Amino acid sequence: MQGAIFDVDGTLLDSMSVWWDVLIEFYKQHGVELSDTEAMTFKEVTLDESIPMMIDRFSLSETPDEVLNILKGMTAKHYETTLPLKEGAKEYLKRLHGSGVKIAIATSGYEELCKTAFMRLGVWQYIDACAFSSEVGVNKSNPDVYLLAAKRIGVQPEECIVYEDILAGINGAKKGGFRTCAVYDDTNADETDTLKELADCYITCWNDLLSS
Secondary structure (H helix, E strand, C coil): CCEEEECCECCCECCHHHHHHHHHHHHHHCCCCCCHHHHHHHHCCCHHHHHHHHHHHHCCCCCHHHHHHHHHHHHHHHHHHCCCECCCHHHHHHHHHHCCCEEEEEECCCHHHHHHHHHHCCCHHHCCEEEEHHHHCCCCCCCHHHHHHHHHHCCCHHHEEEEECCHHHHHHHHHCCCEEEEECCHHHHHHHHHHHHHCCEEECCCHHHHCC
16 A cells, blocks of 8 residues: 545544534534435535535525535534544554655545544644645535545555445445545444445554554
8 A cells, every 4th residue: 555545534534423412413503304315415515515505495585605614613612622533543543644645635525624623633743745625626425525535645456445424425436446544433333344345444443454
């Protein structure tokens, strides 16, 4: 392995529950309970893609940028103060960095939130490059964001492993020719069997790799 590409939310950061809490709270503010069916719709798309759906759902007068700022404001304090890394994530990043592996993040999240959290948690110095879904204009069921991340660290896809917690991300990375490692998160527990079948490897936590 010459390159390692990491998703952020639910993979390195224990943050997926925060985004779901924000989405649920946003719905409640507009007098609606978020159903399981609607929640599944949001699971496979980026936040940028979900905002027009919310605007249409509630006939909002705000622009997409205004809604985005509202949602980011609701989550920012968590990234700034409380969100933890998943157990063993810092040690694994440090090990890869020390062995000369190039490290990138490929995320549907936002640069300022990622950087704020990673600097607070002492891992920003291990990240060689970043790629964001907003830069490529498609979600993670496509390989584009992973290909951009690989390009920025100067490593061919076949020499990289992509670490992801969502099925769409594993599928997208495999389309790009990457090896994949699925990472357990409470929000993907119902997809464990499918993730194990699809990904090249599966871990329940980063300590699985640290002990190997």
